[in-house]
Amino acid sequence: MTFTLNPRQIRMTRLLISEAEHVPELADNFHDRVMAKCQTYVAAAIERIAEEGTAPEIDDVRSRTMALLGAALGELHLFALFGKSEQFDNKQIAAHVDASLRVCGFSRDLHNDSAP
Template sequence: MSRPDFTPADRTAIKGRPGRPLVCSEAERATRIREAAEEVFATTGYGAATMEEIAQAAGMSKKTVYSLYSNKLSLLVAVVTAARDFPWEHDEAPLADPLDELRRRLLSIAAFILSSRQLRLTRLVISQAERAPELADQFHKQVMTKSRRYVGAALERARQDGQWAGPEDVEAATDMLIGAVLAELHISALLGQTEPFDRERMAARIDSALRLFGLGAN
């Protein structure tokens, strides 16, 4: 009997190999299931997608999928909150100039939020937010709150360095700054009015927003 944890290609590669067959760890299985689910949700739509279809895409049995994710909603939460491309997860050492660091972080956040994958996940969250508020809550904590902290740390550093005479409420200022850079573009992108991400144009937009905040006026 073939093992449900492997795709047909996996089983073909293992045939004839001496000794015990390789077995995926639970973490590896969970990753494969999340990746398969994301693909199915993107192509089929969350409402029409089934756990059986996700299991087939992952090359596993439904029993294996259900052993790790109790239902489709818990799987969607896992897909949305899995840290894979967050800019703060693989960040570089801070630049010497706080203002340059602020620009870099705003550009990283913009590229992340406007990426096709993140837009797709954001649409999924919005579509299910009313019936699954816990999904929206997890998305807010994992993406929005961490984005604000990531940018806010650089803004606070610029304030402490004397480059910005901003308010004590850096969190509120960070929200407004991110909004000035991204709000209009994000809404347009979510509605499908997307253009290829242009780093130079985004950098110019960031500089304009910073000038409005009294930063980088020169």
């Protein structure tokens, strides 16, 4: 989450969005190198906790992954893209992620490996 919301990454994302129509291969490269990698990482975490029995029954890992990423990143990322990210401190971001996990049916923190 810190990577996604850091000022340099936000500037890069704005640039990619503004140029995606003119240079689609740039957007494709960004998707493959950053977004797909993030989705794969989160899907692996979801599969791991599902195997451990600490997650709800998950029939479609990809859909659950996309729902979780959308819930966790959506509002925060939009605020950052519009220059409003200073409104969130780390404690608020962690609370937002925890709420997103609960909304997506998880009772423990995926972002904290030491959770029981």
